[in-house]
Amino acid sequence: MDSSNRPAGGAGVPRSAATGERSEVILRVNGTTYTLAVDHRATLLDVLRERLDLTGAKKGCDHGQCGACTVLVDGRRANSCLLLAVAQDGRRLTTVEGLADGLRLHPLQEAFLARDALQCGYCTPGQICSALGAIREAADGFPSYVTPDDARSGAPVELTDDEIRERMSGNLCRCGAYPRIVEAVGDVRGAAATGDAADTGSRGAGEAS
Amino acid sequence: MKPFGYVRAGSVAHAVQVAAERPGARFLGGGTNLVDLMKLGVESPPLLIDVSRLPLDRIEELPDGGLRIGAMVRNSDLAAAPAVRDRYPVLSQAVLSGASGQLRNTATTGGNLLQRTRCLYFQDVTKPCNKRAPGTGCPAREGAHRDLAVLGHSEHCVATQPSDLAVALAALDATVHLHGPDGERGVPVTTFHRLPGDRPDRDTVIRTGELITAVELPPALPGLHMRYRKARDRSSFAFALVSVAAVLAVRDGAVRHAALAYGGLAHRPWRARAAEAVLHGASATEDTFARAADAELAAARPLRDNGFKVALARGLTVGVLADLAARA
Structure with missing residues (x-):
């Protein structure tokens, strides 16, 4: 089991005290790398839906209680409504859109x-x-x-x-x-084929760019 | 949500330094509670200091046989760690009884200890609340308080501390390690959270700018049996009405060691010293366990709608101790 949480990527995120309200981040979603400036307030869910047109993840309660926004972050499920997009810089993200292999469903x-x-x-x-x-x-x-x-x-x-x-x-x-x-x-359950098209089943956060 | 700055801490020293320079700044770990409170308007920090990638994500053996849990260890990793499951099962059970799979993958050990009460009035900025806005009053005393405190509350606040993890740590005599502008210090988890008194805005004894870096567990001595049991309104993904973390050792039919802590009853994990005093040296029988629970719960001052918690706590205590004694 992998419990590592190593830093990944990170071009534009400031390491000095930032007074700005936006930062540039690199998001790796379903195998595609996006570089975009995000408002610090933007959740990952909002960026996926409003900026990247990935509307599979849904906004249900927006408070982490319903799970409709669930995505995989570095291979592990999380509520994207409670994740700030700026803090996901460099993370490997998988949404429901990334599960099928072309027309072949997961x-x-x-x-x-x-x-x-x-x-x-x-x-x-x-x-x-x-x-x-x-x-x-x-x-x-x-x-x-x-x-x-x-x-x-x-x-x-x-x-x-x-x-x-x-x-x-x-x-x-x-x-x-x-x-x-x-x-x-x-x-x-137990089926070997629980990987996804964008992520061939590899786990862990260690593959920093 | 109000605009805020964001900085990723490069080191613990860096995080603490930035926090000292920017009053009101908050550390961001998993964010599962903080981001929610920011959406609700309960928190509006001018700056978030992201500590989630600091190298505090390891569980390490200590020379004395104890365990050091980094503050950024995720709840699910903590619960799954063989050293925790095998030597401190009460801790693994407590963590797994809380939240959901998604939340446990995100939430951190340090953040879990600092999560705020789920009192409805605290989370609703249109309502008075002495914890959120000191001096405005406590509508919970006469209002919706079924889930709130029966022990240690004050006229100013009847909130409960929601963490399951903290309850197990209290029974295990864990120590919280802090790093702040004035250096490092360790605080027993049993005194880390406060009772509300006339300062319910202060959940813990943490000082401005201090960062939790680790939690340390003393060695788990051989012969100890331990268990976390939680009563709630649904069987999964719900906060405790009452929970109990119990650690018990029995020899020749007598209690040799007992540590009990309650969740859901108070503003902090409630270490049950009065119950433990009854248990030590007494025969390990259900009668003893009931007397121990009664000794502790004699101090309870239930509100209009939460008196059921006292009987529930008594029943959980007797049940879990009887289970542990049967294994001994």
């Missing part, structure tokens, strides 16, 4: 379709990004609150339905499609 996307794991679909991009993160975390030995005490530290955790429910609790679905979401994630 196995999780296929599973959500096959299981009809949605009604309105608003929470679905966040559900799928979160599920991808959850499956990787379990494979990498990250425990959850329901992981048995006697599970061996660092060993992959089997994604039982209870584990899926617990690990997906940060994603709300107002349509109440939870039973189908658990089934869809369950269909993909």
Whole structure:
């Protein structure tokens, strides 16, 4: 498991006390590198949606409570509504748009379709990004609150339905499609193909530019 | 949100120096609480000092057998670390009982200790609140206080400290390490958070410009059993109504060591010294555990709508200690 948090990239972010209200950042999103000046107040979610036209991640609560904005940062899921874009300089970001390989959907996307794991679909991009993160975390030995005490530290955790429910609790679905979401994630658990097109499954933050 | 400056700290010394130069500046770790409070208008710092990339993201063994947890260790990495899971399971359980997978991937150890209360009035800038705006009053005393304090509160504030991590650290006698303009110091986590008194605006004893750099755990002695148990309104992704971190050692049917801390009951993690005094040397029975809980909770002063927390705390205490005694 990788717990590193090394500095990555960073052309225009000031290291002296900045009084300005904007900084230039480099964002690496779904394999494409963007250099742009951002208002310090801008969240990653707003920059993805308003500046980069990546509208897959949704603004639900905007307070980190609903999970509709979930993306992967250096391979790990996070609420993009609570991340300041300026602080993501150099990070490797994956949104739901980066999961499919051309016209070939990611196995999780296929599973959500096959299981009809949605009604309105608003929470679905966040559900799928979160599920991808959850499956990787379990494979990498990250425990959850329901992981048995006697599970061996660092060993992959089997994604039982209870584990899926617990690990997906940060994603709300107002349509109440939870039973189908658990089934869809369950269909993909343990599958080797939990990488994504823009990120061939490599983990960790160590590949600084 | 008001405009603000942003600077990425190059070192701990740099972060502390910039903070000293810019009153009102805030350190940015994971930002899961700070950014939210900025959106709500509760926080409006003129400058954010980004400390998230400082090399404080390691968990290191200490010569005495303890553990040093860097302030920037993410909650999920802390909970997953084999040294924590195997030697301090109560800490891993506490962290995993809080927030969501996404938040735990982002939130840091230091930031977790500094998160603010979730009292509704504190988070609503249209309402009075002595913690947010000193002297304006406390509507929670007569208003929505079901989730708030029953121990140690004052006429000025009935807020609760929301961290699960801090509760486990209190039972483990951890030390918070701070670096500030006047140098470094260590503060026991049990005295790091304050009771509200007449200064509820101050959550902790941290001084202006001080940065949390690490949390240190003393060695986990052999024979200790420990457990975190949390009661909440839903079974995941909810703050504690009451939680308890318990550390217990039993030999020949008698309690040899006991450390108890409560969450959800007070303005700080509530180390239950009165309960521990009853437990030490007593027979490890449910009757003893109930007497210990009662000794601690005798000081409770529930508000109109949160009296249920006292019975809940009693039940959790007896249950978790009985579970631990059965393993001993």
